[in-house]
Amino acid sequence: MLSLTTRIKILMSVLAVVLLTGSFILYGVNDTPEGKNQILLKALMQGLSTGHYQPEKIDDSFSRKVYDLYLERLDFNKKFLLASDVAKLNKYQTALDDQLRQGSLEFFDVSADLIEQRVKESEAFYKEILAKPFDFTKNEEIELDGEKLTFAKDKAALKEAWRKQLKYQTLSRLADMQKEQEKAIANGEDVEKKSFEQMEQEAREKLMKTYDDLYRRLSETTREDRRATFINAITNVYDPHTSYFPPKDKENFDIQFTGRLEGIGASLQEKDGQIKVMEIVPGSPSYKQGDLKPGDVIKKVAQGTEEPVLVEGMRLDDAIQLIRGKKGTEVRLTVKKPDGTSEVIPIVRDVIELADTYAQSAIINDEQKIGYIKLPGFYADFENKDGRFSGADVKKEIEKLKAAGVEGLVLDLRNNGGGSLSDAIEMAGLFIDKGPVVQVKTASGKAVVLEDRDPQVQYEGPLVVLVNSNSASASEILAAALQDYNRAVIVGTPTYGKGTVQQFFELDQALPAQFNTYKPFGALKLTTQKFYRINGGTTQLRGVTPDIILPDAYSYMEFGEKEQEYPLPFDEIAPAKYKPLSQEYLNIAQVQASSKNRIANNKSFQLVEESAQRLKKQSDNTVRSLQLEKYLAEERKAEAEAKRFEEAQEEVPVLDVARLQQDLNALNGDTAKVARSKEFTKSLKKDIYVEEAVSIIKDLKK
Numbered sequence: 001m002l003s004l005t006t007r008i009k010i011l012m013s014v015l016a017v018v019l020l021t022g023s024f025i026l027y028g029v030n031d032t033p034e035g036k037n038q039i040l041l042k043a044l045m046q047g048l049s050t051g052h053y054q055p056e057k058i059d060d061s062f063s064r065k066v067y068d069l070y071l072e073r074l075d076f077n078k079k080f081l082l083a084s085d086v087a088k089l090n091k092y093q094t095a096l097d098d099q100l101r102q103g104s105l106e107f108f109d110v111s112a113d114l115i116e117q118r119v120k121e122s123e124a125f126y127k128e129i130l131a132k133p134f135d136f137t138k139n140e141e142i143e144l145d146g147e148k149l150t151f152a153k154d155k156a157a158l159k160e161a162w163r164k165q166l167k168y169q170t171l172s173r174l175a176d177m178q179k180e181q182e183k184a185i186a187n188g189e190d191v192e193k194k195s196f197e198q199m200e201q202e203a204r205e206k207l208m209k210t211y212d213d214l215y216r217r218l219s220e221t222t223r224e225d226r227r228a229t230f231i232n233a234i235t236n237v238y239d240p241h242t243s244y245f246p247p248k249d250k251e252n253f254d255i256q257f258t259g260r261l262e263g264i265g266a267s268l269q270e271k272d273g274q275i276k277v278m279e280i281v282p283g284s285p286s287y288k289q290g291d292l293k294p295g296d297v298i299k300k301v302a303q304g305t306e307e308p309v310l311v312e313g314m315r316l317d318d319a320i321q322l323i324r325g326k327k328g329t330e331v332r333l334t335v336k337k338p339d340g341t342s343e344v345i346p347i348v349r350d351v352i353e354l355a356d357t358y359a360q361s362a363i364i365n366d367e368q369k370i371g372y373i374k375l376p377g378f379y380a381d382f383e384n385k386d387g388r389f390s391g392a393d394v395k396k397e398i399e400k401l402k403a404a405g406v407e408g409l410v411l412d413l414r415n416n417g418g419g420s421l422s423d424a425i426e427m428a429g430l431f432i433d434k435g436p437v438v439q440v441k442t443a444s445g446k447a448v449v450l451e452d453r454d455p456q457v458q459y460e461g462p463l464v465v466l467v468n469s470n471s472a473s474a475s476e477i478l479a480a481a482l483q484d485y486n487r488a489v490i491v492g493t494p495t496y497g498k499g500t501v502q503q504f505f506e507l508d509q510a511l512p513a514q515f516n517t518y519k520p521f522g523a524l525k526l527t528t529q530k531f532y533r534i535n536g537g538t539t540q541l542r543g544v545t546p547d548i549i550l551p552d553a554y555s556y557m558e559f560g561e562k563e564q565e566y567p568l569p570f571d572e573i574a575p576a577k578y579k580p581l582s583q584e585y586l587n588i589a590q591v592q593a594s595s596k597n598r599i600a601n602n603k604s605f606q607l608v609e610e611s612a613q614r615l616k617k618q619s620d621n622t623v624r625s626l627q628l629e630k631y632l633a634e635e636r637k638a639e640a641e642a643k644r645f646e647e648a649q650e651e652v653p654v655l656d657v658a659r660l661q662q663d664l665n666a667l668n669g670d671t672a673k674v675a676r677s678k679e680f681t682k683s684l685k686k687d688i689y690v691e692e693a694v695s696i697i698k699d700l701k702k
Contacts, residue, residue: 035518036518036521037103037105037227038103038104038105039103039511039515039518039521040231040507040521041100041103041104041105041231042103043507043510043511043521044231044234044235044244044507044524045058045100045101045234047505047507047510047524047526048234048235048238048242048524048526051443051505051524051526051528052238052239052242052443052526052527052528053239053442053443053500053526053527053528053529053530053568054238054239054443054527054568055238055443056237056238058097058100058101059097060094060097062096062097062237063093063094063095063096063097063098064093064094065237065566066096066233066234066237067089067092067093067096067107069233069236069237069565069566070111070229070230070233071086071089073229073233074111074115074229075115075151076146076274077146077149077165077312078146078149078150078151078152078161079122079158079161079162079165080115080118080119080122081114081115081118081151082118082151082152082153082154082155082158083150083151083152083153085114085118085151086151088110088114089107089110089111089114092106092107092110095107100234105227105230108226108227108230111230112223112226112227115226119215119218121155122158122162123215125158125159125162125163126162126166126208126211126215127208129159129162129163129166130166130170130204130205130207130208130211133197133200133201133204134167134170134171134200134204136167136171136174136200136626136627136628137627137628138626138627139625139627139630140164140167140625140626140627141623141624141625141626142164142165142167142168142623142624142626143622143623144168144622144623144624145622148622149161164626166207167626168624168626169207170200170203170204170207171626171628171631172342173203173206173207174199174200174203174628175628175631175632175635177194177199177202177203178196178199178632181193181194181199206307209307210300210307210308210309210310211310213309213310214309214310214312214314217314217315217318221315224246225315228244228246231244232244235524236565236566237566238527238566239500239527239566239567239568240561240564240565240566240567241498241500241502241525241527242502242524242525242526242527243524243525244522244523244524244525245504245522245523245524245525246522247520247521247522263284263285263323263324263325263349264284264285264286264292264323264324264331264347264349265280265281265283265284265285265286265287265352266279266280266281266284266286266292266323267279267280267281268298268316268319268320268323269316270315270316270319274297274298274312275297275298275311275312275314275316275319276295276296276297276298277292277293277294277295277296277297277298277335278294279294279417279470280292280293280294280415281352281357282356282357282376282377282415282416283352283355283356283357283376284350284352285347285348285349285350286347287356287376288356288679289345289346289347289348291343291345292333292335292345292347293337294470294559295337295338295554295557295559296335296336296337296338297335297336298311298319298323298333298334298335299311299312299334299335299336299342300333300334301319301322301323301331301332301333301334302331302332302333302334303322303325303329303330303331303332304329304330304331304332305332308332308334309322324349325349326349327349327350327351328348328349328350329348329349330346330347330348330349331346331347331349332344332345332346332347333345333347338554338557338558338559338615338619341618341638355673355676356376356676357376357377357379358376358379358388358390358393359373359374359375359376359390359393359394359397360373360374360397360663360680361373361374361397361400361401361659361660361663362657362658362659362660362680362681362684363401363404363406363657363658363659363660364410364655364656364657364684364690364694365656365657365658366655366656366694366698367698368406368407368408368698368701369404369405369406369407370406370407370408370409370410370694370697371398371401371402371404371406371408371409371410372409372410372412372657372684372690373394373397373398373401373409373410373411373412374412374680375390375394375411375412375413375416376415376416377390377416377417377418377419378390378416378418378419378420378421378423378424378427378474378475379419379420379423380419380420380422380423389420389423389426390419390420390423390427391420391422391423391424391425391426391427391430392426394411394427394430395426395430395458398430398458398459399458400660400662400663401660402459404660406461407461407462407697407701408461408462408463408464408694408697408698408700408701409459409461409462409463409464409697410464410465410466410690410693410694410697411463411464411465411466411488412466412690413465413466413467413471413475413478413479414466414467414468414470414471414492414689415468415470415471416470416471416472416474416475417470417471417472417473417475417496418472418473418474418475418476418498419473419474420474421438421450421474421477423474424437424438424474424475424477424478425437425438425450425451425452425477426452427478428452428477428478428481428482429452429453429454429456430457430458430459431457431458431459431460431463431482431487431488432452432457432481432482432485432487433455433457434451434452434453434454434455435451435452435485435534435578435579436449436450436451436452436534436576436577436578437450437451437452437477437481437534438450438477438480438481438531438532438533438534439531439532439533439534439536439573439576440501440529440530440531440532441529441530441532441573442528442529443528447532447573447574449534449576462697462700462701463482463487463488463489464488464489464491464693464696464697464700465478465479465482465488465489465490465491466491466492466689466690466693467479467490467491467492467493467495467544467546468492468493468495468552469493469494469495469496469552469554469559469560470496471492471495471496471543471544472495472496472497472498472543473496473498473499473531475495476495476496476497476498476499476531476539476543476544477531477539479495479544480533480534480539480544481533481534483544483547484533484534484535484578484580485578485580485581486580486581486582486583486585486586486588487580487581487585488586489547489548489586489588489591489696489700490544490546490547490548491546491547491548491550491595491689491692491693491696492546492548492549492550492552492689493546493549493550493552493554493555494542494543494544494545494546494549494560495539495543495544495560496543496559496560496561497539497540497541497542497543497560497561497562497567498539498540498543498561499530499531499532499538499539499540499541499543499561499568500527500529500530500531500540500568501527501528501529501530501531502525502526502527502528503525503526503528504523504524504525504526505523505524505525505526506523507521507522507523507524508520508521527568530568532572532573534575534576534578535575536572536573536574536575536576537570537572538570538571538572538573540561540567540568540569540570540571541561541562541567541568541569541570542562542570543560543561547588547591547592548591548592548595548596548692548696550599550605550689550692551599551605551606551608551609551612552608552612553608553611553612553615554612554615555609555612556612556613556615556616557612557615557616557619558619586700587700590699591696591699591700594695594696594699595692595695595696595699598692598695599692602688602692603648603651604648604649604651604652604688605688605692607645607648608688611641611645614641618638649686652686652688652691653691654685654686655684655685655686655687655690655691655694656685657681657684657685658681659677659680659681663677664677
């Protein structure tokens with residue numbers, strides 16, 4: 001049986017041959033610099049139709065999807081284009097499929113001309129509006145959700161929308177300045193006491209500088225930058241993970257992927273003109289700091305105590321350049337949380353601590369000893385003969401815990417975004433007899449069953465697997481397999497739902513030599529395969545539903561693959577041949593009943609549920625007051641509720657957690673390693689989810 005990697009390489013080779021031999025596709029392209037865009041478009045469309053797992057039919061319906069997605073990204077907050085501009089663009093709604101077949105960028109050129117003109121015109125708005133004080137006693141409101149806004153009917157209405165936006169941003173800064181001054185005075189600090197008028201003026205002046213910087217960057221936006229946005233509206237109609245990387249962006253991706261650059265360790269995505277956090281890298285500064293989460297939108301970036309820079313509407317690579325920096329320097333991110341609240345998160349840049357990305361274990365001393373293994377990611381170092389592999393590491397941790405006499409095991413896959421598929425398969429084999437673990441299907445329709453061929457079972461005792469909405473890909477494969485075999489109790493919240501495989505395809509390698517003078521063209525990231533559970537259902541879209549669902553602060557928030565635009569659908573294929581353990585092995589119904597009773601009487605989980613409902617309510621309410629007193633009252637209420645939640649967490653019973661002696665000995669007195677080890681156990685001691693996992697293991701032993 002061919003390996004997964006080999007099959008993908010064969011597929012990419014076939015795609016390259018199609019492009020290399022299919023010169024007819026590029027027939028009619030002028031062999032001049034002006035023909036580069038036509039070459040790029042035709043090569044991309046050929047790559048998408050040939051290599052994508054589920055190619056789209058290029059018709060009027062496809063054209064409308066591309067149009068809607070591009071228009072949304074062109075001016076998400078509706079602060080540039082007028083309704084008349086959109087009417088002018090609307091005539092292209094069903095013409096894009098024909099233009100793409102011809103390699104034409106007519107629609108894009110019209111839209112780019114319009115947005116560039118309107119951006120220049122809007123520059124006068126902020127300069128005029130911010131030159132005068134705002135009246136914060138007036139009872140006004142602003143809608144913050146771009147999807148709920150409409151395009152302004154004329155320039156007067158557009159200017160009014162700008163006035164409200166600038167007033168809100170000034171109000172937010174002013175409120176922060178007032179709180180900082182009150183806090184400093186309360187702490188007895190020797191600070192200059194500023195009047196309301198002084199602070200209001202200072203807030204406007206700082207915002208003016210922020211917009212000066214923003215418009216300087218907007219003026220540097222090239223047609224190539226804008227063209228990449230248009231092309232990605234095309235690729236993202238296929239699915240959210242298929243995308244075009246211009247040469248510059250591909251270089252940034254490669255740097256981020258290799259982990260050689262110092263920074264904060266967050267994977268970012270530009271969506272609807274906003275910079276969104278997609279993933280937190282295990283062991284990174286963001287991971288350790290703990291406040292930055294997937295789903296957060298980065299609004300502003302500041303270097304330490306310097307004035308923050310507005311990154312809304314900024315190109316992703318430009319935003320990344322602001323966030324990256326030297327080890328030991330601080331970056332402050334102003335983020336919008338999924339519930340609509342704002343928070344300033346200070347992060348000290350550093351290189352990723354590799355030790356924090358590896359599997360770690362501990363013992364929880366309860367009525368019996370319970371083993372705990374934290375797995376941040378499914379890592380694999382194929383380039384180094386002495387490299388670390390997550391499957392082998394988890395096996396070692398299990399052996400150490402067994403030798404210490406544990407009578408149950410908690411495997412923590414929360415916030416594990418996936419990684420090496422082969423390690424996920426190997427890891428499943430640690431808990432089951434040999435047999436299928438996952439099915440992989442290509443565009444041809446053929447599904448291949450990937451198996452654990454080792455009959456040895458490393459651990460046979462009670463097993464709980466913790467997951468959450470950030471558990472994705474390989475995490476979902478492992479959790480699903482253990483659930484299908486009835487081998488483990490899956491506990492937490494429904495997982496992310498990413499059941500697809502992507503592969504990079506370098507366009508330069510596929511285009512004929514006659515176009516060498518136009519290179520580089522960049523790369524196309526294609527979705528080429530789909531994962532299916534051994535029971536036949538895909539992990540795509542639905543993820544893994546835990547056997548026991550626990551309250552979570554983000555339970556009611558829109559998150560996961562299902563909330564992306566145009567995700568591939570859930571479907572089913574024939575189940576693999578496998579033999580699950582008997583239902584009596586876990587007695588899930590009884591375990592669920594016991595857990596439900598504990599959760600209902602657990603004050604901490606009650607508070608989490610309360611908090612989740614509050615976050616959902618705040619998220620749905622996208623209207624904010626522009627009256628200072630009302631705004632401050634809303635802020636105080638949100639802060640009081642957050643503080644109440646934090647204080648209640650301090651009352652959580654403390655688990656008795658200890659590292660294995662051999663792991664402590666391996667620290668060799670290294671103060672940095674000792675500190676990280678203490679932080680690891682400290683976070684576990686008050687983890688209510690781990691506490692419930694321990695209780696479930698005790699139920700399994702009854």
